[in-house]
Amino acid sequence: MGQEQLKDLREGNRLEAKLAKGGVPASVWETYSAFANTEGGTIMLGVRETADGSLEVEGLADPEGLCKKFWDGVNNPSKVSANLLTNEDVSLVEAEGKTYLRINVPRAPRQLKPVYVSGDQARGTYRRNGEGDYHCSADEIVAMVRDASPSPLDALVLENFGLEALDMDSVERFRATMEAVRPGHPWNKLGAEDLLLKLNAAGRVEGEGALHPTRAGLLMFGYEYEIVREYPEYFLDYREMGDGARWRDRVVSNDGTWSGGLFDFWSKVVPRLTAGVKRPFALSESLQRVEDTEMHTAVREAFVNSLVHSDYYGRRGVAALRYPDRIKIENPGSLRIALDVMLAGGVSDARNPTLMKMFGLINACEKAGSGFDVMRRAAVDAQAPLPAAVESFSPDRIAVTVYLGNAAADQAYGPNFAEAATSGPKPQMRPADESSASKKQEDFSTYPEEERAVLRMASERGEFNRRDVEQLLACGSTKAKAIVGALLEKGAISSKGASRSTRYTLSGE
The missing domain is CATH 3.30.565.60 (Heat Shock Protein 90)
Incomplete structure:
Protein backbone atom coordinates (compact mmCIF):
# COMPACT_ATOMS: atom_id res chain seq x y z
CA MET A 1 0.00 0.00 0.00
CA GLY A 2 1.58 3.25 -1.13
CA GLN A 3 1.66 6.62 0.56
CA GLU A 4 -1.14 8.03 -1.60
CA GLN A 5 -3.38 5.11 -0.73
CA LEU A 6 -2.69 5.57 2.97
CA LYS A 7 -3.74 9.20 2.75
CA ASP A 8 -7.19 8.04 1.67
CA LEU A 9 -7.62 5.94 4.83
CA ARG A 10 -9.10 7.06 8.14
CA GLU A 11 -9.04 5.54 11.58
CA GLY A 12 -12.34 3.91 12.38
CA ASN A 13 -14.12 0.88 13.70
CA ARG A 14 -11.66 -1.50 11.96
CA LEU A 15 -8.48 0.55 11.58
CA GLU A 16 -6.04 1.96 14.15
CA ALA A 17 -2.72 3.74 13.48
CA LYS A 18 0.05 4.22 16.07
CA LEU A 19 3.48 5.86 15.80
CA ALA A 20 5.35 3.25 17.89
CA LYS A 21 8.42 5.48 18.31
CA GLY A 22 9.39 3.91 21.64
CA GLY A 23 8.70 0.32 20.66
CA VAL A 24 5.45 -1.61 20.82
CA PRO A 25 2.91 0.77 22.43
CA ALA A 26 1.11 -0.58 25.51
CA SER A 27 -2.19 0.50 23.95
CA VAL A 28 -1.66 -1.99 21.09
CA TRP A 29 -2.88 -4.80 23.32
CA GLU A 30 -6.08 -2.94 24.21
CA THR A 31 -6.80 -2.43 20.50
CA TYR A 32 -5.92 -6.07 19.80
CA SER A 33 -8.47 -7.13 22.46
CA ALA A 34 -11.07 -4.69 21.10
CA PHE A 35 -10.77 -5.86 17.50
CA ALA A 36 -10.77 -9.54 18.53
CA ASN A 37 -13.93 -9.12 20.60
CA THR A 38 -15.78 -7.11 17.94
CA GLU A 39 -15.44 -7.52 14.16
CA GLY A 40 -11.67 -7.72 13.74
CA GLY A 41 -9.53 -4.92 12.31
CA THR A 42 -6.10 -3.67 11.22
CA ILE A 43 -3.40 -2.07 13.39
CA MET A 44 -0.62 -0.06 11.69
CA LEU A 45 2.53 0.68 13.70
CA GLY A 46 4.79 3.40 12.37
CA VAL A 47 1.88 5.39 10.92
CA ARG A 48 0.59 8.67 12.26
CA GLU A 49 -2.72 10.49 11.91
CA THR A 50 -2.38 13.98 10.40
CA ALA A 51 -4.37 17.08 11.33
CA ASP A 52 -6.93 16.43 8.58
CA GLY A 53 -7.46 12.85 9.75
CA SER A 54 -5.53 11.18 6.93
CA LEU A 55 -2.74 8.70 7.63
CA GLU A 56 0.94 9.16 6.85
CA VAL A 57 3.84 6.70 7.18
CA GLU A 58 6.36 7.87 9.76
CA GLY A 59 8.38 4.68 9.57
CA LEU A 60 10.03 2.47 12.17
CA ALA A 61 13.63 2.83 13.38
CA ASP A 62 14.05 -0.95 13.78
CA PRO A 63 11.21 -2.67 11.90
CA GLU A 64 12.46 -6.25 12.35
CA GLY A 65 13.16 -5.71 16.05
CA LEU A 66 9.73 -4.22 16.67
CA CYS A 67 8.08 -7.05 14.73
CA LYS A 68 9.85 -9.59 16.95
CA LYS A 69 8.81 -7.74 20.11
CA PHE A 70 5.23 -7.74 18.92
CA TRP A 71 5.32 -11.52 18.33
CA ASP A 72 6.87 -11.99 21.78
CA GLY A 73 4.03 -9.98 23.28
CA VAL A 74 1.15 -11.64 21.45
CA ASN A 75 2.48 -15.04 22.54
CA ASN A 76 2.79 -13.92 26.16
CA PRO A 77 -0.35 -14.79 28.23
CA SER A 78 0.44 -11.95 30.62
CA LYS A 79 -0.01 -9.55 27.68
CA VAL A 80 -3.05 -11.08 25.94
CA SER A 81 -5.13 -14.15 26.74
CA ALA A 82 -5.02 -15.66 23.23
CA ASN A 83 -2.89 -15.40 20.10
CA LEU A 84 -5.25 -15.34 17.11
CA LEU A 85 -2.60 -14.50 14.49
CA THR A 86 -0.81 -16.45 11.79
CA ASN A 87 2.34 -15.37 9.95
CA GLU A 88 0.18 -13.96 7.13
CA ASP A 89 -1.56 -11.59 9.59
CA VAL A 90 1.63 -9.70 10.48
CA SER A 91 3.77 -8.05 7.80
CA LEU A 92 6.31 -5.27 7.31
CA VAL A 93 5.17 -2.94 4.53
CA GLU A 94 7.35 -0.57 2.49
CA ALA A 95 5.92 2.80 1.48
CA GLU A 96 7.80 5.84 0.20
CA GLY A 97 11.11 4.40 1.41
CA LYS A 98 9.77 3.87 4.94
CA THR A 99 8.57 0.74 6.71
CA TYR A 100 5.54 0.20 8.93
CA LEU A 101 4.12 -2.91 10.61
CA ARG A 102 0.66 -4.03 9.53
CA ILE A 103 -1.28 -6.36 11.85
CA ASN A 104 -4.58 -7.87 10.74
CA VAL A 105 -6.52 -8.97 13.82
CA PRO A 106 -9.35 -11.44 13.08
CA ARG A 107 -12.60 -11.71 14.99
CA ALA A 108 -11.99 -14.24 17.77
CA PRO A 109 -13.94 -17.51 17.70
CA ARG A 110 -16.48 -17.62 20.50
CA GLN A 111 -14.55 -20.39 22.26
CA LEU A 112 -11.64 -17.96 22.89
CA LYS A 113 -13.71 -14.96 23.96
CA PRO A 114 -13.31 -12.78 25.79
CA VAL A 115 -9.82 -11.88 24.62
CA TYR A 116 -8.36 -9.75 27.41
CA VAL A 117 -5.08 -8.08 28.35
CA SER A 118 -2.72 -8.05 31.34
CA GLY A 119 -4.17 -11.29 32.71
CA ASP A 120 -7.23 -9.41 33.99
CA GLN A 121 -10.50 -10.49 32.39
CA ALA A 122 -12.65 -8.11 34.45
CA ARG A 123 -10.65 -4.95 33.67
CA GLY A 124 -8.75 -5.96 30.55
CA THR A 125 -11.55 -6.89 28.14
CA TYR A 126 -12.21 -4.35 25.38
CA ARG A 127 -14.44 -3.83 22.38
CA ARG A 128 -14.29 -1.36 19.49
CA ASN A 129 -16.74 1.50 19.16
CA GLY A 130 -16.15 4.00 16.36
CA GLU A 131 -12.53 5.11 16.58
CA GLY A 132 -11.90 4.03 20.17
CA ASP A 133 -11.58 1.02 22.45
CA TYR A 134 -13.87 0.76 25.46
CA HIS A 135 -13.88 -1.42 28.55
CA CYS A 136 -16.53 -4.12 28.33
CA SER A 137 -19.17 -4.12 31.02
CA ALA A 138 -19.58 -7.06 33.39
CA ASP A 139 -22.71 -8.11 31.47
CA GLU A 140 -20.82 -8.14 28.15
CA ILE A 141 -18.02 -10.25 29.64
CA VAL A 142 -20.46 -12.72 31.21
CA ALA A 143 -22.26 -13.08 27.86
CA MET A 144 -18.98 -13.90 26.09
CA VAL A 145 -18.06 -16.42 28.80
CA ARG A 146 -21.48 -18.09 28.42
CA ASP A 147 -21.04 -18.36 24.67
CA ALA A 148 -17.56 -19.87 25.07
CA SER A 149 -19.01 -22.93 26.78
CA PRO A 150 -18.90 -26.14 24.71
CA SER A 151 -22.08 -27.44 26.38
CA PRO A 152 -25.59 -26.63 25.11
CA LEU A 153 -26.67 -24.04 27.67
CA ASP A 154 -30.40 -24.52 27.09
CA ALA A 155 -30.18 -28.20 28.15
CA LEU A 156 -29.39 -27.33 31.79
CA VAL A 157 -31.93 -28.73 34.28
CA LEU A 158 -33.37 -25.97 36.50
CA GLU A 159 -33.70 -27.62 39.90
CA ASN A 160 -35.35 -24.55 41.45
CA PHE A 161 -38.36 -24.97 39.13
CA GLY A 162 -41.04 -27.65 39.13
CA ALA A 407 -44.51 -10.98 -2.79
CA ALA A 408 -45.77 -8.20 -0.49
CA ALA A 409 -49.50 -8.58 0.12
CA ASP A 410 -49.89 -4.87 0.86
CA GLN A 411 -48.71 -2.96 -2.19
CA ALA A 412 -50.04 0.40 -1.04
CA TYR A 413 -46.53 1.68 -0.37
CA GLY A 414 -45.09 0.37 -3.63
CA PRO A 415 -41.99 -1.76 -4.14
CA ASN A 416 -39.53 0.99 -3.25
CA PHE A 417 -40.69 1.78 0.27
CA ALA A 418 -38.09 -0.29 2.18
CA GLU A 419 -35.19 1.30 4.00
CA ALA A 420 -31.78 -0.29 3.92
CA ALA A 421 -31.12 -2.62 6.85
CA THR A 422 -27.59 -1.41 7.47
CA SER A 423 -25.93 0.43 10.32
CA GLY A 424 -25.89 4.21 10.28
CA PRO A 425 -28.36 6.58 8.60
CA LYS A 426 -30.66 4.79 6.19
CA PRO A 427 -31.75 6.59 3.02
CA GLN A 428 -35.45 6.50 2.25
CA MET A 429 -36.25 4.59 -0.90
CA ARG A 430 -37.37 6.79 -3.69
CA PRO A 431 -40.70 6.22 -5.39
CA ALA A 432 -40.41 5.16 -9.01
CA ASP A 433 -43.07 4.99 -11.66
CA GLU A 434 -43.68 1.70 -13.43
CA SER A 435 -41.99 2.66 -16.65
CA SER A 436 -38.75 3.77 -15.00
CA ALA A 437 -38.67 0.65 -12.78
CA SER A 438 -39.11 -1.54 -15.86
CA LYS A 439 -36.38 0.37 -17.67
CA LYS A 440 -33.97 -0.23 -14.77
CA GLN A 441 -34.73 -3.94 -14.58
CA GLU A 442 -34.24 -4.24 -18.34
CA ASP A 443 -30.90 -2.47 -18.08
CA PHE A 444 -29.77 -4.71 -15.21
CA SER A 445 -30.52 -7.90 -17.15
CA THR A 446 -27.35 -7.54 -19.23
CA TYR A 447 -25.06 -7.74 -16.18
CA PRO A 448 -23.71 -10.85 -14.42
CA GLU A 449 -25.82 -12.05 -11.49
CA GLU A 450 -23.73 -10.56 -8.65
CA GLU A 451 -23.36 -7.21 -10.40
CA ARG A 452 -27.12 -7.26 -11.05
CA ALA A 453 -27.76 -7.78 -7.33
CA VAL A 454 -25.59 -4.76 -6.50
CA LEU A 455 -27.39 -2.63 -9.09
CA ARG A 456 -30.77 -3.63 -7.65
CA MET A 457 -29.52 -2.61 -4.22
CA ALA A 458 -28.40 0.76 -5.64
CA SER A 459 -31.82 1.23 -7.20
CA GLU A 460 -33.63 0.43 -3.97
CA ARG A 461 -31.40 2.24 -1.47
CA GLY A 462 -30.27 5.23 -3.50
CA GLU A 463 -26.65 4.81 -2.43
CA PHE A 464 -24.38 2.19 -0.87
CA ASN A 465 -20.80 1.55 0.21
CA ARG A 466 -18.41 -1.37 -0.24
CA ARG A 467 -19.33 -2.83 3.14
CA ASP A 468 -22.94 -3.07 1.94
CA VAL A 469 -21.72 -5.15 -1.01
CA GLU A 470 -19.84 -7.49 1.33
CA GLN A 471 -23.01 -8.08 3.35
CA LEU A 472 -25.23 -8.35 0.29
CA LEU A 473 -23.10 -11.01 -1.41
CA ALA A 474 -21.62 -12.60 1.74
CA CYS A 475 -18.13 -12.04 0.36
CA GLY A 476 -14.83 -10.56 1.47
CA SER A 477 -13.51 -7.06 0.82
CA THR A 478 -11.35 -8.12 -2.14
CA LYS A 479 -14.27 -9.53 -4.11
CA ALA A 480 -16.54 -6.61 -3.18
CA LYS A 481 -13.87 -4.16 -4.37
CA ALA A 482 -13.55 -6.05 -7.67
CA ILE A 483 -17.32 -5.99 -8.31
CA VAL A 484 -17.58 -2.29 -7.48
CA GLY A 485 -14.58 -1.62 -9.72
CA ALA A 486 -16.16 -3.52 -12.61
CA LEU A 487 -19.40 -1.54 -12.28
CA LEU A 488 -17.47 1.73 -12.16
CA GLU A 489 -15.50 0.75 -15.26
CA LYS A 490 -18.71 -0.08 -17.13
CA GLY A 491 -20.18 3.29 -16.13
CA ALA A 492 -23.10 1.65 -14.31
CA ILE A 493 -22.41 3.42 -11.02
CA SER A 494 -20.74 6.63 -9.88
CA SER A 495 -18.77 7.35 -6.72
CA LYS A 496 -18.67 10.28 -4.32
CA GLY A 497 -16.44 10.89 -1.32
CA ALA A 498 -13.08 9.25 -0.67
CA SER A 499 -11.66 6.14 0.96
CA ARG A 500 -13.89 4.53 3.60
CA SER A 501 -16.46 7.29 3.24
CA THR A 502 -16.91 6.58 -0.47
CA ARG A 503 -20.56 6.03 -1.49
CA TYR A 504 -21.89 4.77 -4.81
CA THR A 505 -25.05 5.51 -6.75
CA LEU A 506 -26.48 4.51 -10.11
CA SER A 507 -24.94 6.63 -12.83
CA GLY A 508 -27.01 9.64 -13.81
CA GLU A 509 -28.78 9.93 -10.45
Missing part, protein backbone atom coordinates in the same frame (compact mmCIF):
# COMPACT_ATOMS: atom_id res chain seq x y z
CA LEU A 163 -43.14 -28.79 36.18
CA GLU A 164 -45.90 -26.47 37.41
CA ALA A 165 -43.84 -23.68 35.83
CA LEU A 166 -44.88 -25.10 32.44
CA ASP A 167 -48.22 -24.55 30.72
CA MET A 168 -49.31 -28.14 29.99
CA ASP A 169 -51.93 -26.88 27.54
CA SER A 170 -49.05 -25.40 25.54
CA VAL A 171 -47.30 -28.79 25.64
CA GLU A 172 -50.46 -30.45 24.28
CA ARG A 173 -50.73 -27.86 21.53
CA PHE A 174 -47.14 -28.66 20.57
CA ARG A 175 -47.99 -32.37 20.50
CA ALA A 176 -51.00 -31.70 18.24
CA THR A 177 -48.83 -29.66 15.87
CA MET A 178 -46.18 -32.36 15.80
CA GLU A 179 -48.79 -35.05 15.15
CA ALA A 180 -50.17 -33.04 12.22
CA VAL A 181 -46.76 -32.74 10.51
CA ARG A 182 -45.35 -36.11 11.66
CA PRO A 183 -48.38 -38.38 11.97
CA GLY A 184 -46.37 -41.57 12.43
CA HIS A 185 -43.86 -40.29 14.98
CA PRO A 186 -43.51 -42.60 18.02
CA TRP A 187 -43.50 -39.70 20.47
CA ASN A 188 -47.05 -38.67 19.55
CA LYS A 189 -48.59 -41.23 21.94
CA LEU A 190 -46.34 -40.54 24.93
CA GLY A 191 -47.67 -39.09 28.16
CA ALA A 192 -46.86 -35.44 28.89
CA GLU A 193 -43.91 -36.13 31.19
CA ASP A 194 -42.38 -38.69 28.85
CA LEU A 195 -42.78 -36.30 25.93
CA LEU A 196 -41.02 -33.55 27.89
CA LEU A 197 -38.19 -35.96 28.65
CA LYS A 198 -37.81 -36.94 24.99
CA LEU A 199 -37.80 -33.28 23.94
CA ASN A 200 -35.19 -32.55 26.64
CA ALA A 201 -37.68 -29.99 27.92
CA ALA A 202 -37.47 -31.63 31.36
CA GLY A 203 -34.94 -33.73 33.21
CA ARG A 204 -33.72 -34.94 36.58
CA VAL A 205 -30.80 -33.50 38.52
CA GLU A 206 -27.96 -35.99 38.12
CA GLY A 207 -30.51 -38.41 36.70
CA GLU A 208 -32.42 -38.84 39.97
CA GLY A 209 -35.47 -37.50 41.77
CA ALA A 210 -38.33 -35.36 40.51
CA LEU A 211 -38.59 -33.87 37.04
CA HIS A 212 -37.64 -30.23 36.55
CA PRO A 213 -37.81 -28.06 33.42
CA THR A 214 -34.65 -27.49 31.43
CA ARG A 215 -33.89 -23.96 30.28
CA ALA A 216 -35.23 -24.88 26.84
CA GLY A 217 -38.40 -26.38 28.32
CA LEU A 218 -39.02 -23.29 30.43
CA LEU A 219 -38.53 -21.00 27.44
CA MET A 220 -40.66 -23.11 25.10
CA PHE A 221 -43.60 -23.96 27.35
CA GLY A 222 -43.22 -21.86 30.50
CA TYR A 223 -45.50 -19.19 31.88
CA GLU A 224 -44.02 -15.74 31.37
CA TYR A 225 -44.02 -14.94 35.09
CA GLU A 226 -41.96 -18.09 35.68
CA ILE A 227 -39.60 -17.50 32.75
CA VAL A 228 -38.57 -14.07 34.04
CA ARG A 229 -37.39 -15.67 37.29
CA GLU A 230 -34.59 -17.29 35.27
CA TYR A 231 -34.38 -14.71 32.47
CA PRO A 232 -35.14 -11.27 33.99
CA GLU A 233 -34.83 -9.47 30.62
CA TYR A 234 -37.09 -11.93 28.75
CA PHE A 235 -39.57 -10.15 26.49
CA LEU A 236 -41.28 -11.10 23.23
CA ASP A 237 -42.84 -8.44 21.02
CA TYR A 238 -44.62 -8.60 17.65
CA ARG A 239 -45.88 -5.44 15.93
CA GLU A 240 -47.58 -4.83 12.63
CA MET A 241 -46.33 -1.41 11.70
CA GLY A 242 -48.53 1.20 10.07
CA ASP A 243 -47.75 4.80 9.15
CA GLY A 244 -44.78 6.30 10.96
CA ALA A 245 -44.11 4.75 14.36
CA ARG A 246 -47.72 3.62 14.90
CA TRP A 247 -48.58 -0.06 15.04
CA ARG A 248 -51.85 -1.70 14.03
CA ASP A 249 -51.52 -5.02 15.85
CA ARG A 250 -49.33 -6.16 18.73
CA VAL A 251 -48.57 -9.35 20.67
CA VAL A 252 -46.39 -9.19 23.80
CA SER A 253 -45.34 -11.91 26.22
CA ASN A 254 -46.31 -10.12 29.42
CA ASP A 255 -49.97 -9.18 28.78
CA GLY A 256 -51.27 -12.11 30.89
CA THR A 257 -53.80 -13.39 28.33
CA TRP A 258 -51.63 -16.29 27.15
CA SER A 259 -48.68 -18.30 28.47
CA GLY A 260 -45.92 -16.02 27.18
CA GLY A 261 -43.72 -18.98 26.14
CA LEU A 262 -41.90 -19.35 22.83
CA PHE A 263 -44.14 -22.03 21.30
CA ASP A 264 -47.31 -20.05 21.87
CA PHE A 265 -45.57 -16.89 20.62
CA TRP A 266 -44.53 -18.73 17.47
CA SER A 267 -48.10 -20.02 17.02
CA LYS A 268 -49.57 -16.54 17.34
CA VAL A 269 -46.99 -14.63 15.31
CA VAL A 270 -46.24 -16.84 12.27
CA PRO A 271 -49.75 -16.37 10.79
CA ARG A 272 -49.46 -12.62 11.36
CA LEU A 273 -46.04 -12.37 9.73
CA THR A 274 -46.99 -14.47 6.71
CA ALA A 275 -50.23 -12.52 6.28
CA GLY A 276 -47.98 -9.86 4.77
CA VAL A 277 -46.98 -12.26 1.98
CA LYS A 278 -49.14 -12.95 -1.09
CA ARG A 279 -50.61 -16.42 -1.54
CA PRO A 280 -51.03 -16.72 -5.31
CA PHE A 281 -53.31 -19.47 -6.55
CA ALA A 282 -51.27 -22.50 -7.61
CA LEU A 283 -51.77 -26.25 -7.88
CA SER A 284 -49.30 -29.06 -7.22
CA GLU A 285 -48.82 -32.01 -9.58
CA SER A 286 -51.53 -33.82 -7.61
CA LEU A 287 -53.86 -30.82 -8.18
CA GLN A 288 -53.76 -29.81 -4.52
CA ARG A 289 -53.72 -26.12 -3.63
CA VAL A 290 -50.15 -24.92 -2.89
CA GLU A 291 -50.46 -22.64 0.12
CA ASP A 292 -46.88 -21.50 0.59
CA THR A 293 -44.31 -19.72 -1.53
CA GLU A 294 -40.55 -19.40 -1.10
CA MET A 295 -41.17 -16.12 0.69
CA HIS A 296 -43.49 -17.73 3.27
CA THR A 297 -40.73 -20.20 4.06
CA ALA A 298 -38.13 -17.42 4.25
CA VAL A 299 -40.19 -15.34 6.69
CA ARG A 300 -40.77 -18.33 8.95
CA GLU A 301 -37.08 -19.21 8.78
CA ALA A 302 -35.99 -15.70 9.77
CA PHE A 303 -38.41 -15.72 12.69
CA VAL A 304 -37.46 -19.16 14.06
CA ASN A 305 -33.74 -18.45 13.60
CA SER A 306 -34.18 -15.44 15.86
CA LEU A 307 -35.91 -17.52 18.54
CA VAL A 308 -33.26 -20.27 18.60
CA HIS A 309 -30.25 -17.93 18.40
CA SER A 310 -31.36 -15.40 21.05
CA ASP A 311 -29.44 -14.83 24.25
CA TYR A 312 -32.43 -14.63 26.56
CA TYR A 313 -30.28 -13.21 29.36
CA GLY A 314 -29.56 -10.25 27.08
CA ARG A 315 -31.40 -6.95 27.07
CA ARG A 316 -34.37 -5.73 25.01
CA GLY A 317 -35.82 -9.13 24.06
CA VAL A 318 -37.05 -10.42 20.70
CA ALA A 319 -38.89 -8.04 18.36
CA ALA A 320 -40.67 -9.16 15.19
CA LEU A 321 -41.79 -6.18 13.09
CA ARG A 322 -44.01 -6.52 10.03
CA TYR A 323 -43.92 -3.62 7.57
CA PRO A 324 -45.88 -3.48 4.30
CA ASP A 325 -42.73 -4.26 2.30
CA ARG A 326 -40.45 -6.15 4.68
CA ILE A 327 -40.13 -8.20 7.83
CA LYS A 328 -37.54 -7.20 10.42
CA ILE A 329 -36.61 -9.58 13.24
CA GLU A 330 -34.32 -8.50 16.09
CA ASN A 331 -32.93 -10.61 18.92
CA PRO A 332 -30.52 -10.14 21.84
CA GLY A 333 -27.06 -11.68 21.65
CA SER A 334 -23.97 -11.37 19.46
CA LEU A 335 -23.21 -13.60 16.50
CA ARG A 336 -21.51 -16.88 17.38
CA ILE A 337 -19.96 -17.05 13.90
CA ALA A 338 -18.63 -14.23 11.73
CA LEU A 339 -21.22 -12.20 9.86
CA ASP A 340 -19.90 -13.08 6.40
CA VAL A 341 -19.95 -16.79 7.31
CA MET A 342 -23.56 -16.52 8.47
CA LEU A 343 -24.59 -14.71 5.30
CA ALA A 344 -22.85 -17.30 3.12
CA GLY A 345 -24.90 -20.08 4.74
CA GLY A 346 -24.08 -23.72 5.35
CA VAL A 347 -22.69 -23.18 8.88
CA SER A 348 -24.77 -23.02 12.04
CA ASP A 349 -23.86 -22.59 15.69
CA ALA A 350 -27.18 -22.36 17.51
CA ARG A 351 -27.08 -20.71 20.91
CA ASN A 352 -30.05 -22.86 21.93
CA PRO A 353 -29.72 -26.21 20.10
CA THR A 354 -32.45 -27.87 22.19
CA LEU A 355 -34.91 -25.22 21.07
CA MET A 356 -33.79 -25.76 17.48
CA LYS A 357 -34.49 -29.48 17.83
CA MET A 358 -38.00 -28.77 19.17
CA PHE A 359 -38.86 -26.38 16.37
CA GLY A 360 -37.40 -28.84 13.87
CA LEU A 361 -39.80 -31.53 15.08
CA ILE A 362 -42.75 -29.36 14.00
CA ASN A 363 -41.07 -28.44 10.69
CA ALA A 364 -40.75 -24.82 11.78
CA CYS A 365 -37.21 -24.46 10.45
CA GLU A 366 -34.97 -25.84 7.73
CA LYS A 367 -31.79 -27.81 8.32
CA ALA A 368 -28.98 -26.15 10.23
CA GLY A 369 -27.13 -23.39 8.40
CA SER A 370 -29.60 -23.09 5.52
CA GLY A 371 -31.51 -20.04 6.76
CA PHE A 372 -29.92 -17.38 4.56
CA ASP A 373 -29.90 -19.72 1.57
CA VAL A 374 -33.69 -19.99 1.94
CA MET A 375 -34.05 -16.22 2.29
CA ARG A 376 -31.84 -15.51 -0.73
CA ARG A 377 -33.84 -17.89 -2.93
CA ALA A 378 -37.03 -16.15 -1.84
CA ALA A 379 -35.56 -12.71 -2.63
CA VAL A 380 -34.59 -13.80 -6.15
CA ASP A 381 -38.03 -15.32 -6.68
CA ALA A 382 -39.76 -12.12 -5.52
CA GLN A 383 -37.34 -9.75 -7.33
CA ALA A 384 -36.54 -8.23 -3.95
CA PRO A 385 -33.27 -6.96 -2.43
CA LEU A 386 -31.33 -9.75 -0.77
CA PRO A 387 -31.86 -10.25 2.98
CA ALA A 388 -29.69 -8.08 5.22
CA ALA A 389 -28.20 -8.66 8.66
CA VAL A 390 -26.67 -6.14 11.08
CA GLU A 391 -24.80 -6.91 14.29
CA SER A 392 -24.59 -4.21 16.95
CA PHE A 393 -23.00 -4.10 20.40
CA SER A 394 -23.72 -2.67 23.85
CA PRO A 395 -26.28 -4.14 24.02
CA ASP A 396 -25.43 -7.08 21.79
CA ARG A 397 -28.10 -7.44 19.14
CA ILE A 398 -28.76 -8.98 15.72
CA ALA A 399 -31.28 -7.58 13.22
CA VAL A 400 -32.31 -9.49 10.09
CA THR A 401 -34.48 -7.93 7.40
CA VAL A 402 -36.32 -9.92 4.74
CA TYR A 403 -37.55 -7.77 1.86
CA LEU A 404 -40.81 -8.96 0.29
CA GLY A 405 -40.49 -7.44 -3.18
CA ASN A 406 -43.43 -8.39 -5.40
